[in-house]
Amino acid sequence: MTAPARRPTIKDVARGAGVSFQTVSRAINGKAEIDPETRRRVLEVARRIGYRPSRHARALVAPAVDTIGVIVPDMVNPFYPALIQGLIDAAAAHDWRVVVTTSDGRPEAEARLVTAMSGQVDALIGYFNQNGPLTSGDHDDIALVRLDLEGPVLAGGGVRIEVEAGVSAAVDHLIQRGSRRPVMIDCSSTCDRVLRRESFLASTARHGLDVGEDRVVMAEQTVAGGEAAAAVLLDRHPDVDAFFAFNDLVAVGALRALQVRGLQIPDDCAVVGFDGIPLGELVTPSLTSVRLDTHRLGVLAVDQAARLLAGHGDVEPAALSCELIVRDSS
């Protein structure tokens, strides 16, 4: 914290204008009961000496929710900026500000940020890499909305993304277009999100396919990570006919790995990602993906925060469905 140059207060203005600080308040806030000439003079003085009302003092007198904090792993995966835009838009509807921080996905940073931000904002919305509780669950914790919910909500609120249906649709699609030897690039080694893999395995099993453990490899959540993992899978199973990826970023990596080997997409091998980020439309071939509506996710999350703030205790988590977008990679 840097100490700012001492700011002029309402009293400085009052002194300068030769009125009581009360009159200044009236002028500043555009109240009716004031002589237009007096107001003009007061505003003139305020402008001249550089007076701006203290938001803290105002908030003290008229308490109101005004700021929510957002914690995401990073800004590299375009999914997060898209989510943040959704949150900003939804928050604007409440006239709430949005404070953004990134955790780099490190569990200790996530916990630290929750603690640090708790005192700075009225509610917290987070997409965390870890599943465990980030608050004590006690009554004194900040209103926390988790967007990483895969099971029952721990405490506070949350949004549960209906991964199963989306992944199921993706697998159905792959099978239908002829895939019999699908593999998955997973990232649950870097985070606690296991539902995508579980859904993938359940869906393929439902189709009578036995996707063994050696057909799922872990990757960093980057394009390079996806490319490396895809290369491993291609070495291990040269006959692979479909990639299902943890997210679009690693899916793009898979595209590259396939292209490096001169394989045709989707004829030789199809690729399906997850998230539905705009990048998927820009790569060649364009990427089939299970899309999340980030705008709606923002609305749901802010709504959860509002409920948490309004009522007492936890709230029922919201649900967000996702949708398979078929493009050229499958």
Add this chain to the structure above:
Amino acid sequence: MTAPARRPTIKDVARGAGVSFQTVSRAINGKAEIDPETRRRVLEVARRIGYRPSRHARALVAPAVDTIGVIVPDMVNPFYPALIQGLIDAAAAHDWRVVVTTSDGRPEAEARLVTAMSGQVDALIGYFNQNGPLTSGDHDDIALVRLDLEGPVLAGGGVRIEVEAGVSAAVDHLIQRGSRRPVMIDCSSTCDRVLRRESFLASTARHGLDVGEDRVVMAEQTVAGGEAAAAVLLDRHPDVDAFFAFNDLVAVGALRALQVRGLQIPDDCAVVGFDGIPLGELVTPSLTSVRLDTHRLGVLAVDQAARLLAGHGDVEPAALSCELIVRDSS
């Protein structure tokens, strides 16, 4: 603003613990002068009734800069999330929070956000589409750091990106690899940034090339916009041998337009973008670009804000150089 459920105050804790609110303050803030047993009891009560100190009341007693606001056009162009990450990192070094808003590039929204945010944050960092002043320039305006500076700083602080050198390097590179009939996809119809075009025209002229007005077309700042503009240019000048684009997003559009026509990149026609976003490495062929160091940009911007906050009056704008990154598209 939604009225929150009334939060417990320090006095509620005091009452519950049977001590003065002063003692509670000591316990909460970990002061030394307090009986360990008393502290334990106080903290226990605080936890039980859900007490959290008011940041506003604290800020009132101990004034400190703690929040800066950021205004960018959108989160769609990956340049802005990258910039925001840089700002968050730089702000963290000061223990400052970052409030993020988007203006959608609309001038009236930009002006409105500057006004609205002024009361909510200690300083403002913005990348605006318009060149005009966004504050009155009076002493009472908020500390404003502009990252869109193309001329002398208007008021407050700012960072001036040394576009000329970057574009000059790009043009030199294009000429050197044989281009004689370059064109430009510009976006200064959607914003007041004209330096990229001016630099392009100056640089080509320096090489004895006469790039007429019909060799520069305007585009929306999107991939689709770039693709459309490139198509227009290709129709108009089938012999074009190089595209210089306002930014990487429209440059990617140009790549697509060329590929649609079956032209070889860079042999038939080269493409150079601006910004150096990671997306440039993901497209095929990878994109040559004039890269900005967003992390450093964040550091410079926050530093400008700190100076503005510390001193009185305006500060000398900082300068950020940019660097040509040659990839496969040229």
Add this chain to the structure above:
DNA sequence: TTGTAGGCGTTATCAC
């Protein structure tokens, strides 16, 4: 129309 008093939640200062 204008000014005075009280209080918002917190911390620092000074007694006890």
Add this chain to the structure above:
DNA sequence: GTGATAACGCCTACAA
């Protein structure tokens, strides 16, 4: 070790 008291900057009554 603990507790009053003042002060932070502002706003909403209420009084003049």
